[in-house]
Amino acid sequence: MGCRILIIGYSGFREYQWNPAEAVAEKLRGRRIAGCIVESHVVPVSFSMVRKVIPRLLESVDPAVALGVGLAPSAKSVLLELAAANYAYFEVGDEDGFKSAGEEVVTGGPMVVHTTLPVGAVLGRCREEKGLPLRPSVTIGTYLCGTLGYILMKWGSETGRPAGFIHIPPDTSLAMKLGLKNYISLRDAVDSVECILKTTLEHRSLTP
Numbered sequence: 001m002g003c004r005i006l007i008i009g010y011s012g013f014r015e016y017q018w019n020p021a022e023a024v025a026e027k028l029r030g031r032r033i034a035g036c037i038v039e040s041h042v043v044p045v046s047f048s049m050v051r052k053v054i055p056r057l058l059e060s061v062d063p064a065v066a067l068g069v070g071l072a073p074s075a076k077s078v079l080l081e082l083a084a085a086n087y088a089y090f091e092v093g094d095e096d097g098f099k100s101a102g103e104e105v106v107t108g109g110p111m112v113v114h115t116t117l118p119v120g121a122v123l124g125r126c127r128e129e130k131g132l133p134l135r136p137s138v139t140i141g142t143y144l145c146g147t148l149g150y151i152l153m154k155w156g157s158e159t160g161r162p163a164g165f166i167h168i169p170p171d172t173s174l175a176m177k178l179g180l181k182n183y184i185s186l187r188d189a190v191d192s193v194e195c196i197l198k199t200t201l202e203h204r205s206l207t208p
Contacts, residue, residue, distance in 0.1 A: 003036035005197055006063035008054065008148060010070050013045035013095055015178065020171040020186055021069040027190050034201035036064055045095045045144050047088060051105065054151045065162045065200050066152050067117075069193065070145035072167035076182045078192045079137035079167040080122065083114045084149035089142040100142075105150045115164035116156035117196065118203040126195040133169075133184050134192050140165060162200045166193065 009025030012018060022042045029040035039061055043053055058066060072079060086109045088100040119136060127134045140146045149165030156163030168189045175183035 003064050004061055005033060005036045005038045005201075006057060006061045006066040007038055007040045007193070008057070008066070008068045008152075009040065009042050010144065010148075011042050011044050014092075016071055016073065016174065018174050018177065019071050020168055020174060020189060021071050023171070023186055024069050024168065024189050024193055027186075028193060031194070033194060033197050034205075036201060038197075039063070043148075047094050047098050047100060047103075047144060047147060048096065050144060050147050050151070054148060055155075058152075058155050063161070064204070065197055066155065067163070067193070067197065068145070068148040068152050068165040070148065070165065070167055071170070072145075073170060073180070074182065075167055075169040077133035077135050077169065077184065078189060079139070080117070080119060080134060080196070081115060081140040081149055081165045081167065082119065082136055082138050083112055084140050084146050084153050084165065085142065086111050086113075086150055087142055088147055090144075094144060105147050106154060109150075109154055113150060113153040113157055115153055116160075117162045117164040117200055121203045122196050122199045125199045126192060130191075130195060132192045132195055133188055134196075137167065140167070162204060166196065168192075
């Protein structure tokens with residue numbers, strides 16, 4: 001099937017029925033980056049669906065890189081998440097109405113996993129050289145972004161392949177709709193993701 005990149009974005013939820021994470025995934029679908037084709041999937045903000053669907057996608061796509069994308073409503077830049085915990089806690093229900101009081105994301109999995117993306121190389125090129133709105137973060141949280149991030153990072157640590165999760169701020173359309181003052185353009189979000197993926201693949205090819 002050739003080299004493939006897997007991007008997973010979340011669909012709309014609660015008051016964020018327009019979710020720029022979904023738009024980013026859709027805009028990059030089919031794009032060729034560093035010789036690999038992007039395969040994008042959009043998933044609902046559902047704890048049960050994420051735990052069921054994502055492992056199957058990773059197995060069927062067998063990607064060279066896997067990246068999750070979610071919305072952080074209060075963020076001012078793209079957040080490259082460094083770690084995720086095997087712990088789901090959210091008092092506001094997901095799109096199925098489910099609330100978690102501390103379930104494991106993966107039963108018996110390690111408590112914490114770390115991104116296997118080349119963080120230093122990504123920040124050096126995308127933030128420092130290209131001036132994209134990107135910074136590292138340890139605030140992935142215990143809601144559905146933490147769930148997706150944990151599954152992807154665990155897969156990355158087990159396979160030795162680059163995998164991780166990013167939060168993106170509201171885009172201009174969502175900010176205008178909800179009266180938010182923090183936002184970036186959808187173009188900057190797409191460019192940031194593309195830069196992360198290109199840098200990751202090039203870094204991997206140079207690593208012995």
